[in-house]
Amino acid sequence: MLDSIIDKNLMFLQKHGIAMETDDDKDIYKYGLQLIYSYIINISIILSISVCFHRLYQTSIMVFVFALLQAFGGGYHAKTRVKCLSLMIIGSIAGNILINIISNYNVFIIISAIVLSVLILTLGPVKNENHPVSKRIYRRSKVTVQIIIISCIFAAMLLLQVNRNVESSAIVSTLYLYFVSLITAKSPAFYSRQKTAIPCKKRYLK
Secondary structure (H helix, E strand, C coil): CCHHHHHHHHHHHHCCCCCCCHHHHHHHHHHHHHHHHHHHHHHHHHHHHHHHHHHHHHHHHHHHHHHHHHHHHCCCCCCCHHHHHHHHHHHHHHHHHHHHHCCCHHHHHHHHHHHHHHHHHHHCCCCCCCCCCCHHHHHHHHHHHHHHHHHHHHHHHHHHCCHHHHHHHHHHHHHHHHHHHHHHHHHHHHHHHHHHCCCHHHHHHC
């Protein structure tokens, strides 16, 4: 169904003057549209789950913080859209359950924030052998992750001070989820799959 919608979008773009002279041009536009629709579907499902937990605002915090960390620090990336969506659903449910569990324990939130921050800063950023970057960019990413983590700790502590435990728990829950993403990405099994993985564009166009 999604492929049919994308094909209609491509026809619409061509009809309105967007040049697609080769198959590669068409594949690039198709891949871009697949990403856009995938993001829309993923975010819609995650927000629907958050409504079920009555945690729309807190889930939005989780998605924002996790996206920042994943963008600059790397992490586990699923090989297919279905697996990606499944992991996002599991992560969203796990994050909301974790919020409910730890939001009443201030000391646990503080300890978790500190320990997870140290672990994440020690492990990240993750180097991707399929997409190597220069040492300068890697150092810049590491500094950015450090800033994000420090900001998360500061925000979590500040929220606790003003009795916003649930929002503070959302930040800490995100750190838990991102830590799992990091250790999964750094596992030997993940690296062996990455070395044989097909290029991203071709993978999604299959």
